[in-house]
Amino acid sequence: MSRQIFLNGELEEEIYMEQPEGFVVPGKERKVCKLVKSLYGLKQAPKQWHAKFDQTMLANGFKINECDKCVYIKNTPNHEVIVCLYVDDMLIMSRDITDVNATKRMLASKFDMKDLGVADLILGIRIHKTPQGLALSQSHYIERVLDKFKYLNFNVAKTPIDVSFALQKNEGESDSQLDYARVLGSLMYIMNCTRPDIACAISKLSRFTSNPNQTYWMAMKRVLGYLKHTQTYALHYNKYPAVIEGYSDANWITGSSEVKSTSGYIFTVGGGAVSWKSSKQTCIARSTMESEFIALDKAGEEAEWLQNFLEDIPFWPKPLAPICIHCDSQAAIGRAGSVIYNGKSRHIRRRHYTVRQLLSSGVITIDYVKSRDNVADPLTKGLSREGVSRSSMGIGLRPRTCHHGGNST
Numbered sequence: 001m002s003r004q005i006f007l008n009g010e011l012e013e014e015i016y017m018e019q020p021e022g023f024v025v026p027g028k029e030r031k032v033c034k035l036v037k038s039l040y041g042l043k044q045a046p047k048q049w050h051a052k053f054d055q056t057m058l059a060n061g062f063k064i065n066e067c068d069k070c071v072y073i074k075n076t077p078n079h080e081v082i083v084c085l086y087v088d089d090m091l092i093m094s095r096d097i098t099d100v101n102a103t104k105r106m107l108a109s110k111f112d113m114k115d116l117g118v119a120d121l122i123l124g125i126r127i128h129k130t131p132q133g134l135a136l137s138q139s140h141y142i143e144r145v146l147d148k149f150k151y152l153n154f155n156v157a158k159t160p161i162d163v164s165f166a167l168q169k170n171e172g173e174s175d176s177q178l179d180y181a182r183v184l185g186s187l188m189y190i191m192n193c194t195r196p197d198i199a200c201a202i203s204k205l206s207r208f209t210s211n212p213n214q215t216y217w218m219a220m221k222r223v224l225g226y227l228k229h230t231q232t233y234a235l236h237y238n239k240y241p242a243v244i245e246g247y248s249d250a251n252w253i254t255g256s257s258e259v260k261s262t263s264g265y266i267f268t269v270g271g272g273a274v275s276w277k278s279s280k281q282t283c284i285a286r287s288t289m290e291s292e293f294i295a296l297d298k299a300g301e302e303a304e305w306l307q308n309f310l311e312d313i314p315f316w317p318k319p320l321a322p323i324c325i326h327c328d329s330q331a332a333i334g335r336a337g338s339v340i341y342n343g344k345s346r347h348i349r350r351r352h353y354t355v356r357q358l359l360s361s362g363v364i365t366i367d368y369v370k371s372r373d374n375v376a377d378p379l380t381k382g383l384s385r386e387g388v389s390r391s392s393m394g395i396g397l398r399p400r401t402c403h404h405g406g407n408s409t
Contacts, residue, residue, distance in 0.1 A: 014034070015034075015035045016032045016033065016034050016035070017032060017033050017035060018032055018033075019031070019032065019033055020033075046087070053085065054069075056107075056110050056111075057072045057083070060074075060106055061074050061075075062074040062081075062083065063312075065309065065312045065313075066308070066312065067305060067308045067309040067312070068309060070084060070085045070086065071083070071084050071085075071309075071312075072084075072085070073312060073313070073314060074103075075314070076094075076096070076099050076102075078095075078096040078098065078099055079094055079095040079096045079099060079314075080094065080095075080099075080314035080315070081093070081094045081099045081100065081103050082094070082313070082314070082315075083103065086122075086123060089122055089123060091119055091122060092104065095315075123193070124138060124141040124189070124193065125137070125138055125141075125193050125194060126138070126139070126140065128234065128400060130236065132236065132237075132238045132239065133236070133237045133238045133239040133270060134236075134237045135234040135235065135236045135237070135400055136193075136194050136234060136235045136237075136272075137194060137232075137233070137234035137235070137400055138190055138193055138194050138195070139231050139232055139233075139234070139400070141189075141190065142190060142227050142231050143231065145186045145187070145190065145224075145227075146224060146227065146228055146231070148186070149183055149186075149224060152183075152217075152220075152221055152224065153221075154221035154222070154224040154225045154228070155221075155225050156225050156228050156229045157222045157223075157225035157226040157228075157229060158226070158229060158385045158388075159226060159382065159383065159384070159385055159388045160197060160198045160200070160201045160222065160223050160226040160378075160382075160388070161200060161201040161204070161219070161222065161223075161381075161382035162219070162222065162382055163381075163382040163383065163384065164382075165219060165382060167204055167205075167207075167208060167215065167216060167219065168215075169208070169211075172213060173213075175212055175213045175214055175216075175217060176212070176217070177209070177210065177211065177212060180209065180212040180216065180217070180220065181209055183220055183224070184202070184205060184206060184209060184220070187202055187205075187220075187223055187224075187227075188202055188206070190227070194233075194234070194235050195227075195233070195397070196266055196273050196276040196378075196379065196395060196397070197230075197233075197378060197388065197391070197392050197397060198223055198226065198227070199264070199276055199277070199278040199378075199379050200262070200264065200278045200378060200379050200380060200381065200382070201219065201222075201223050201382075202223070202278075203262070203278040203279055203280070204219070205219060205220055205223070207280065230399075232399045232400055233392070233397050233398060233399055233400070234397070234398070234399070234400035235272045235273055235395070235396050235397055236271065236272050236396040236397075236398060236400075237269065237270040237271065237272035237396060238270040238271045238272070238396075239270065240270065241270065242269070242270065242316065242317055243269070243270075243321070244267055244268070244269055244274075244303075244306060244307075244310075244323045245267065245268050245323070245324055245326065246265060246266070246267045246268075246299050246302075246303055246323055246324065246325035246326065246364075247265065247266050247267075247268075247299075247325070247326045247327075247369070247374055247375050247376035248263075248264070248265045248292075248295050248296045248298070248299035248325050248326070248327045248376055249263075249264045249265070249292070249295060249327075249328060249374050249376035249377050249379065249380050250262065250263050250264070250281070250285075250288075250291040250292045250294065250295035250329075250380055251264075251291075251380035251381040252285065252287075252288045252291045253285075253291075259284055260280050260281045260282075260283075260284055260285075261280075261281045261285050261291035261294070261295075262278065262279070262280055262281065262379075262380045262381070263277070263278070263279055263280075263281050263291075263294060263295035263298050263380065264276075264277065264278045264279075264295065264376045264377075264378075264379025264380040265277055265295065265298055265299035265302060265325075265376055265379070266375055266376045266379060266395060267302065267303070267306060267323070268375075268395055268396065270396075271395075271396045272395065272396030272397075273395040273396060273397065274306075275302055275306065276376075276379060277298070277302070277379070278379040278380065279298075281294050281295070283348070285348075288329065288331075289329060289331035289332050289335065290348060292327065292328075292329035292331070292332035293329075293332045293335055293336070293348060293351060293352070293355075294348065294351060295380075296325065296327055296332055296336060296355060296366070297348075297351035297354055297355055299325050300325065300354060300355050300358045300363075300364055301354070303323040303325060303358070303363060303364050304358060304363050304364075306323065307320055307323060307363055322362050322363060322364055322365045323363065323364050323365075324364070324365045324366075324367050325364050325365070325366050325367070326366075326367050326368070326369035326373075326374060327366055327367070327368065327369065327374075328368070328369055328370060328371040328374045328377075330368055333366050333367075333368055335352065336352075336355045336356065336359060336366055337359070337366075372390075373394070374391075375391045375394035375395050377391055378391045378392075
């Protein structure tokens with residue numbers, strides 16, 4: 001599909017537009033056009049298109065996943081069909097090709113759409129079949145980004161962030177702020193889709209978008225250099241086991257100018273990362289244990305969402321097992337299992353209650369893991385070359401060596 005999809009939306013308001021250039025009616029130059037259909041560029045357009053698509057899917061027996069409104073599921077006599085929508089791109093999945101074809105025919109009868117065949121490229125992410133399962137990569141997109149910003153003259157780097165590097169607020173003049181935001185936007189898309197290993201660097205660089213200086217540019221070029229070094233990396237997923245595992249970590253205040261710690265979590269399925277986040281904590285922790293506990297609460301929140309999402313996914317084994325979150329702080333694990341509440345930690349009372357609830361309701365379990373084996377470690381701090389390599393392998397991020405002969409879309 002294309003931007004024309006927005007023409008499918010029905011307008012609820014009365015909207016007028018100026019006559020388009022080249023289509024002005026002589027003698028009626030002062031008149032305006034009344035819109036009868038939604039149009040690309042209108043604020044309402046995406047909402048109206050989505051409402052129209054919802055109506056069509058519901059009318060054809062699909063139900064909406066309550067955790068992600070862009071995932072539609074339908075039970076058929078043969079198996080089940082899942083449709084995932086992202087603006088005007090969609091994936092149709094089923095164990096039976098007849099169900100896929102029936103869904104395509106139904107959609108083609110309602111909308112003007114283009115069938116690109118078996119999915120091997122979607123939203124800039126290439127899907128590779130491997131003997132073990134699947135791999136997702138963005139090497140072609142990374143290549144375009146590196147080529148686009150080659151004028152920055154960056155060198156190849158073996159790690160995304162320097163261990164000794166500390167970013168501080170720029171009090172001086174801003175240095176190429178627009179360019180900085182442009183590069184950061186491209187890197188952020190790569191990080192969000194397939195590269196959790198650069199999440200910490202991107203999280204830190206994002207905090208200085210409004211006023212960057214040469215120090216931030218050096219850090220930005222290092223990330224570009226690291227991507228050049230690891231361009232062939234892909235996230236690998238094995239068919240089995242169909243189990244979600246979580247890892248949580250925090251890095252307590254490291255710089256004199258920082259007052260808030262950094263949280264990181266990562267969840268894997270079949271050995272490959274499916275969800276990750278690196279972010280500055282929203283409240284001030286008074287100890288390492290507290291910062292680890294705040295991170296654990298964030299990971300628990302994501303685990304609950306993942307479990308609710310999978311509740312509606314037909315192919316996932318039921319009943320759902322609790323999601324095990326690995327944490328490298330025994331003090332935080334002890335705090336999570338304790339019913340007694342210490343008055344000194346009143347400011348994290350809500351987080352303590354939430355984690356206790358998730359534990360008692362069987363949504364999560366918490367397990368101790370050594371810091372060395374905690375794959376969420378690079379989401380909170382810079383690591384050595386060996387540390388980056390070890391944690392990347394732990395989340396299925398490694399060079400893609402298997403040949404895949406699929407056609408490009």
